[in-house]
Amino acid sequence: MSMPRIIHAEFIKSAQGMADSLPEDRSEVVFLGRSNVGKSSTINTLVNRKNLAKSSSTPGKTQLINFFDVMYKDETQEYPLRFVDLPGFGYAKVSKTLKEVWQYNLLEFIQKRISIRLFVHLRDARHPRTAIDEDVYFNLKKIVRPDQAFVTVFTKMDKLNQKEKAALKKEFPDAIGFSNLKSHTIDPLHKKILYTIFGVEA
Numbered sequence: 242m243s244m245p246r247i248i249h250a251e252f253i254k255s256a257q258g259m260a261d262s263l264p265e266d267r268s269e270v271v272f273l274g275r276s277n278v279g280k281s282s283t284i285n286t287l288v289n290r291k292n293l294a295k296s297s298s299t300p301g302k303t304q305l306i307n308f309f310d311v312m313y314k315d316e317t318q319e320y321p322l323r324f325v326d327l328p329g330f331g332y333a334k335v336s337k338t339l340k341e342v343w344q345y346n347l348l349e350f351i352q353k354r355i356s357i358r359l360f361v362h363l364r365d366a367r368h369p370r371t372a373i374d375e376d377v378y379f380n381l382k383k384i385v386r387p388d389q390a391f392v393t394v395f396t397k398m399d400k401l402n403q404k405e406k407a408a409l410k411k412e413f414p415d416a417i418g419f420s421n422l423k424s425h426t427i428d429p430l431h432k433k434i435l436y437t438i439f440g441v442e443a
Contacts, residue, residue, distance in 0.1 A: 244428070244443035245313035245320055245435055250288035253323075255305035258346030263308050265356035267323040268438045273351075274363030275373060276329030279396040279421070283363060284309065284324055286421045287430065294326055304328050306350060313435065320439050323356070330373060352384055359437045360391035361430070366398050366409060366418065390437045394419050394430060 256262040272280050281294035288311060306327055313320035327347060351357070360381055364374050381391050393416040395409060406418065417433065420426045428443075435441040 245315040247288050248314045249312040251310055253308045253310050255307050259349050268358045269323045269325050269356045270359045270434055271325045271357050272361045273327040278363045278365050282421050362393050363396050366395040367400050392433050
């Protein structure tokens with residue numbers, strides 16, 4: 242059997258937090274990471290669409306939770322789920338009050354959203370151990386439920402040389418290296434998503 246592929250993806254809505262989010266009627270894959278780490282580009286690459294997730298040249302500009310319905314399909318079965326693009330953290334030039342509200346909404350969403358099955362923590366391969374990424378990693382470890390999983394994905398792997406890639410792999414053996422420019426780096430993340438949510442060993 243061939244690996245299921247995404248045959249459909251569409252933007253559904255944006256939300257500020259739990260109160261105006263979509264019903265929890267699909268398993269969800271949440272993408273989170275620092276501003277400018279490449280969240281939108283990663284989602285667009287996974288679904289093979291150039292502009293499904295809108296990226297901004299201004300770090301921290303996106304302050305909403307964006308929902309995308311996605312359909313994987315193989316020869317015999319369809320696998321519906323939802324991608325959730327969280328606002329980037331770390332750079333937002335907003336007022337202190339707005340930032341506190343924003344952070345509360347995101348924390349509530351991450352902790353209380355029952356439909357989240359997989360957290361995809363995106364980190365820049367060129368800067369693998371920023372303080373804010375380490376903080377997010379350890380906090381996720383604390384709150385992930387038994388029915389959830391999380392994976393570290395290093396973006397912009399094409400910016401590293403072979404020696405740097407080998408060192409990163411040694412330091413983070415369970416992480417996935419990802420590049421929008423290298424097609425062979427895309428399948429491992431698809432496989433992680435399919436196995437975690439549907440038990441499909443692609």
